[in-house]
Each structure stands twice: as C-alpha cells, then as structure tokens.
Amino acid sequence: MKKLNSFFVALLMLAAFGLHGQTYNEYEISFGNRVHHEANIKVKFSNLENKVLEVRMSRSSPGRYAVHEFAKNVYAVKATDSKGNELTVTRSDPSQWNIANHDGTVNFEYTLYANRAGGTYSGIDELHAHLNIPATFIWAKDLGHRPTRLKINIPEGSNWKVATQLKDEGNNTYYAPDTYYFMDSPILIADLHMRERMIDGQNIRLALNTRATDAEVDDYFEEVIKIVEQQKAVFGELPKFDFGEYTFLSNYMPNASGDGMEHRNSTFVVSSKPINRALGNTSMGTMSHEFFHAWNVERIRPASLEPFNFEDANMSGELWFAEGFTSYYTNLIRARSGNITKEQYVNGLGGAVGYVINAPGRMYFNPIEMSYRAPFVDAAASIDPDNNANIFISYYTYGSVLGLALDMSLRSMDNGKNLDDYMKHVWKTQGKNEIPYSVRDLQNRLEEYAGKAFADEFFSNYIFKSDMPDYEGLFKKMGVTFKNTNPDAPTLGGFIRINNGIGRLTGNATIGSPLYEAGIEREDKLISINGKSLVGLKNVNEIISSLNPGDQVSVEIDRWGEKMTKTVTLAANTSMRTGWDQNADAQAQKRREDWLKKK
Structure with a gap:
C-alpha cells in the first residue's frame, strides 16, 4: 500500500537483529466457535499515555473504494487493565x-x-478462516506507528496452515511494521496446498484452499508462473517485494464469494468453485489481473489513494488507468502465456468495445468522472434504486478498451512503440521509486514516450472528454475484424424476461432505445406485442424476428393496474464482435504477431 520508508527499514533491522524495546500492539485470534462463523479476538495495547484510548473498526478496505461498516459484526466487547480489572x-x-x-x-x-x-x-x-484484516481486527488511534504482532491459535486436530504477507516469526506468530501494513495483509488459514518458485531471487507462492489433486495443483501453479513471467516481461522486472515474497491467497470453496483483491505483496483470489469440479483454469483471469496490480496500483499508485483512508470512502479519478489498464492486460497476458489461445483473446475483445461505444453513460461522464463514482458502485450497499444502467460505465471496462486503443494506436505508428514500453516507462519514472501520480503525470509520461502531439490528442479526446477512438480502423491495422454481428436484426433495445406470460425489463430502459423512446420502464408489465400474447413464449424475438429495423409495433403494457398501448419503433442490432482477420495484409499480420506473442 505504501513505499518502504526509513522507519519501515529501521523496524526490519530491529526484527532481523532481535533487538528489544519496541512497544507492540499485540493481537491474538482463536476459532473455538468456528462452526458458527465466530472468532474470539484479544488485543493488548500497553505503554499508553494517561488519556482516553480510542479503538476503531475500519469502514473501508484496501482495494475497495466504498464504505463498509465492518463494526456491525463486532460484539461481546470487554476491556480490562493490566490487573484484569474491567474497564468502562x-x-x-x-x-x-x-x-x-x-x-x-x-x-x-x-x-x-x-x-x-x-x-x-x-x-x-x-x-478455514479467511481474514481480511480491516473486516477482522480493531486498531487504536494514535498507535498506528507501532509494530504489530499477531498470534494465531490453530484449532486442535486441524491441518490448518497459515498463509499471509505478514512476516512469519515462528510459532504461528506474525509481524507487521505498523498498523497500515497490517491492515493491508490478508490471511488465509486452512489445509492449504502450498507451492513456491524463486524468480530473480524472490519467492512466488501459491496458497490454495480447494479440493484438488497434487497433479492438478502442480499444473495450475505452472500456469500461474507463466503469467508471472509474462507480466514481468512487460515491466522488465518484478517489484521488490517486502520480505522477498509474494503470495497468491487462493480460496476456492462453494461458500466463498467470487472476488479478487490486490495487496502490496499478496492477493486474495476467491471463487465459489463446487467441491467436485476440476481445478482447471479456475479464476486464472483474476490471478492475472491481481498480480498485475503488484505494479499498477500498489506501486504505480494514484496520489488520490495515498495514504488509504480506513475511515471513509476513497475516491480516485485514476481508476480508468489503475483498474482499467490492468483489466486490458488481464487476458492479453493469458494469451501471451498460452493460458488461452490468441484467437480466443481476439474474439473476446469486441463485446467490451461495442458496449462502451454504445453506452449512454458517455454523455454524462468521462473516464475520470466514471472513476469518481467508485464509492457508489464498488460493492457499495444501498436500497434505493439508481440509474447506473444509463449513466455509468465500469472504469474496469472503460479503461480496458482505452488501454486497447492506446496500444493499437502506438503499434500502428510502426516505429517500435507499444503500450508495454509505455507502462515500463511509467514504472521506472513513478512506480519503482513509488512516486504517486496524477492524471497529468500520466499524460506527461506519454508525452515523453510518444511525443507531445500524440499525448495531447489521446488525453484531450478520450480521457478529459468521452470521445471514442476509431476502433474499426485500429483493429484492421492489427489484423482483427470488428463488425456488427447482425445489422439487419430488429431489437426493442432491452432484455425482457418473460414469466407466466408477463414480460418485464430486467433493468432500467436504456436511453435512446426503442422502449425508452416509447416511454416504457422496468416497472411496466408487458402483456402483448403487435397483438400477440407473451403466454408460452421464452423470448420476445419470437414475435419481432420477422420484422425489420424501422418497423413499428404496438406494445400493450400494464402500469400499476392501468392498461395502455405504446407504439415502439424497432431499432437495428448494435452488437459488435471481433475476429481473426484471415485476409489481413502482411503488415497487419506482423503487428498482430508482435502484439500477442510470448515475450
């Protein structure tokens, strides 16, 4: 989460030489009632000043941008002094x-x-015990500079092992140099499959909790290592991991919640994989995404997230780059490593690009402003309806297609430029020395790499405004087709789910769609189209497929008990797909090969 400063280094030296005199915040966790999802936690704060001790539970967590009220799951609180006297x-x-x-x-x-x-x-x-630290442990105000020590009491009779980026001091005791590092250090405790590999003098570990054979885990780990090597090739080197180690904390259990979360020297990758399903490529895309964050967001870090605020929402205008460009590399790296085929990768690009091009949200927010909305959408909880279907485009998706456009634009200049080397330049100038960046810093780095005119055009049109690059032309130069899958197919412009003969939109009507223009919304019940009942139908296309874009149809709806008929003008399908261009010229084929080949 933050760079190693002189204080951190001094603490490491103290730990290494076994010196004493530091006052630790001492934690202990036990799992006596784990069958009912409870842990007992004890924390000792000593050598305190004569004033009120303020103990807090975090409200936000590294890698998330919204507020989460973790204190709601804390109870049976008790405090005592050094003699065991109960305190108020x-x-x-x-x-x-x-x-x-x-x-x-x-x-x-x-x-x-x-x-x-x-x-x-x-x-x-x-x-198992799957512990995200801000959701698990309290901390004390004004004591964040102190080192922490955590004692984990492994349940008797279990085969649980501990995996974490915290420093292992032996005897199931773990060390962090301060509260900030502690909060950024998740822990996975289970009967883990453990694998490790030294790469350039640093240990890359897999701690995997799932049912799988040793052979499955061996194969899986080899795929992970190939991804690690290809990501290292982008930046030219691995980051310098604290304590010389990086750990994939991979928890694939039926009762887990699919997710991925980056941390400074580790990541949580979580899947609800059924017990008996083969391990295969489970969450490999997430593994790729999260490891890329070891550079891009953990060390190439937005100034707006430094330091991370554990007590409130964290807003950043750079998530289109931090999350979006990472998303662009997620599957590109898999294609380069051989985890997926190059054709699979190319064929999967069009959906995201078409979605962003057609999304009405670009009328309201550019990529920076989309990033600002993270506290409202990043696993944020609320009960009132929103209009995100019309005003929001995920900064993951938006940023990924901009990363794709920038890469193709650089490669199309045929002067050796590419996004890999731009990312390497940002790494060397901002990330390696952990100098937090702003959007303007990214623009300046692109100017240094590709020239002022190119950088100004890209940022002016696509970052500070919400224009779209010429994807069709760029794809063609890369040996990729980009076309409408069925331009003559009619559409109502929304997905309608039919249940017991009644149709309903699954989300808000999309701005500009036929249904929106006709004044139909998600609360309306669709009864018939062109006089044909929806009873017995699975899809409205059974009615409109024989019609043409521009044709008008009558749609009977029931709005809160009042029946009415709306006239809807069908639109043309706008779905876009990419494909491997078998007829690409020699120059385009070479660009495609250079883009996708193993480094």
Whole structure:
C-alpha cells in the first residue's frame, strides 16, 4: 500500500537483529466457535499515555473504494487493565469504542462474526478462516506507528496452515511494521496446498484452499508462473517485494464469494468453485489481473489513494488507468502465456468495445468522472434504486478498451512503440521509486514516450472528454475484424424476461432505445406485442424476428393496474464482435504477431 520508508527499514533491522524495546500492539485470534462463523479476538495495547484510548473498526478496505461498516459484526466487547480489572467502554460513533481510566494497559476483547469469504470481508467455518484484516481486527488511534504482532491459535486436530504477507516469526506468530501494513495483509488459514518458485531471487507462492489433486495443483501453479513471467516481461522486472515474497491467497470453496483483491505483496483470489469440479483454469483471469496490480496500483499508485483512508470512502479519478489498464492486460497476458489461445483473446475483445461505444453513460461522464463514482458502485450497499444502467460505465471496462486503443494506436505508428514500453516507462519514472501520480503525470509520461502531439490528442479526446477512438480502423491495422454481428436484426433495445406470460425489463430502459423512446420502464408489465400474447413464449424475438429495423409495433403494457398501448419503433442490432482477420495484409499480420506473442 505504501513505499518502504526509513522507519519501515529501521523496524526490519530491529526484527532481523532481535533487538528489544519496541512497544507492540499485540493481537491474538482463536476459532473455538468456528462452526458458527465466530472468532474470539484479544488485543493488548500497553505503554499508553494517561488519556482516553480510542479503538476503531475500519469502514473501508484496501482495494475497495466504498464504505463498509465492518463494526456491525463486532460484539461481546470487554476491556480490562493490566490487573484484569474491567474497564468502562463508551461509544462515540458506530465504529469506535473509548476506554478511559486505564493503568497504561488496555486488554480489548471481542467476538467477530464472519461469514463472507471474499476480497473485502472475512469468512470463518470448520474448514478455514479467511481474514481480511480491516473486516477482522480493531486498531487504536494514535498507535498506528507501532509494530504489530499477531498470534494465531490453530484449532486442535486441524491441518490448518497459515498463509499471509505478514512476516512469519515462528510459532504461528506474525509481524507487521505498523498498523497500515497490517491492515493491508490478508490471511488465509486452512489445509492449504502450498507451492513456491524463486524468480530473480524472490519467492512466488501459491496458497490454495480447494479440493484438488497434487497433479492438478502442480499444473495450475505452472500456469500461474507463466503469467508471472509474462507480466514481468512487460515491466522488465518484478517489484521488490517486502520480505522477498509474494503470495497468491487462493480460496476456492462453494461458500466463498467470487472476488479478487490486490495487496502490496499478496492477493486474495476467491471463487465459489463446487467441491467436485476440476481445478482447471479456475479464476486464472483474476490471478492475472491481481498480480498485475503488484505494479499498477500498489506501486504505480494514484496520489488520490495515498495514504488509504480506513475511515471513509476513497475516491480516485485514476481508476480508468489503475483498474482499467490492468483489466486490458488481464487476458492479453493469458494469451501471451498460452493460458488461452490468441484467437480466443481476439474474439473476446469486441463485446467490451461495442458496449462502451454504445453506452449512454458517455454523455454524462468521462473516464475520470466514471472513476469518481467508485464509492457508489464498488460493492457499495444501498436500497434505493439508481440509474447506473444509463449513466455509468465500469472504469474496469472503460479503461480496458482505452488501454486497447492506446496500444493499437502506438503499434500502428510502426516505429517500435507499444503500450508495454509505455507502462515500463511509467514504472521506472513513478512506480519503482513509488512516486504517486496524477492524471497529468500520466499524460506527461506519454508525452515523453510518444511525443507531445500524440499525448495531447489521446488525453484531450478520450480521457478529459468521452470521445471514442476509431476502433474499426485500429483493429484492421492489427489484423482483427470488428463488425456488427447482425445489422439487419430488429431489437426493442432491452432484455425482457418473460414469466407466466408477463414480460418485464430486467433493468432500467436504456436511453435512446426503442422502449425508452416509447416511454416504457422496468416497472411496466408487458402483456402483448403487435397483438400477440407473451403466454408460452421464452423470448420476445419470437414475435419481432420477422420484422425489420424501422418497423413499428404496438406494445400493450400494464402500469400499476392501468392498461395502455405504446407504439415502439424497432431499432437495428448494435452488437459488435471481433475476429481473426484471415485476409489481413502482411503488415497487419506482423503487428498482430508482435502484439500477442510470448515475450
């Protein structure tokens, strides 16, 4: 999450030479009631000043941008002093506990309920403990500079092993140099499959919790290593991992929540894979995405996220780059490593590009402003309806297709330029020395790499505004086709689910679509189209497929008990697909080969 400063280095030296004198925040966790998803947690704060100790539970978590009220799962709170005398605990807000009149020591104890194993939350059961630190452990204000020590009590009779980026001190005790690093260090405890490989003097580890044979895990790990090597080739080197190690914490269990979450020297990759399903390529795209974050977001880091605020939402205008460009590389790296075929990769590009081109959200927000919306959409919880279907495009998708366009634009200049080398330039100038960046810094780095005119045009049109590049022309230069799959097919412009003869839109009517222009919304019940009942139908295309774009149809609806008929003018299908251009010229074929080949 942050660079190694002199304080961090000094702490490492103290740990290495076994020196004493540091006051630790001491944590202990036990799993006596794990069958009911509970953990017992004890924290000792000592050598305290004579003032109120303010203990907090985080409200946000590294890699997430919205607020999550983790304190809701904390209860049975108790505080005692060094002699075991119970102390009064008061509350100043929902996420804070205040303890006064202590004797310089506070032993803080609580029960945690945890039943959502994912990137943001924690999950505990008889088979494993999946701990995201902000969702698990409290911390104390004004004591964040102190090193932490965590003792993990492994349940008797279990085969649980511990995997984490925290420093292993032996005897199931783990060290972090300060609270910030501790909060960024998830933990997976289970009967883990463990694999590791030294690459350039650093240890790459896989800690995998799933049912799989040793042979399956061996094959899986080899695929992961190929991805690691191809990502290293983009930047020219691995980051310098703290403690010389990076760990994939991979938790693939039926009761887990599919997710991926980057951390400084590790990642949580989570899948709800059924117990008996073969391991295969499970979550390999997420593995690729999250490891790329070891450079792009953890060290090539937006200034807007430095430092991360654990008490509120975190807003950044750079997520189109931090998340979006990472998403562009996710499957490109898989194609280069051989995890998927080059044809599979190319054929999968068109859907995302077509979606962004056609999305009405570009009328409202450019990529920077789309990134600002992360606190509202990034696993954010609310109960009132929103209009995101019309105003929002995921910065993952938006950024990925812009990364694709930038890569194709650079390669089409035929002067040796490409996105790989631009990313390497950003790494060397911003990331390697961990100098946080702004959008203007990214523009300046592109100017240094590809020239002022090119950088100004790209950022002016596609980042500060929401114009779209000429994808059809760019794809053609790369030996890829990009075309409408069926331009003569008529459409109502929305997905309608039919249940018991009644049709309903599955989301808000899309701005500009035939249904929207006719004044039909998701709360309306569709009864018939052109006088034909929907009873017995699975899809409205059974009625409109014989018609043409521009034809008008009558749609009978029921709106809160009142029946009415709307006239809808059918539109043409706008779905776009990419494909391998078998007729590409020699120059385009060479660009395509250079783009997709193993590095």
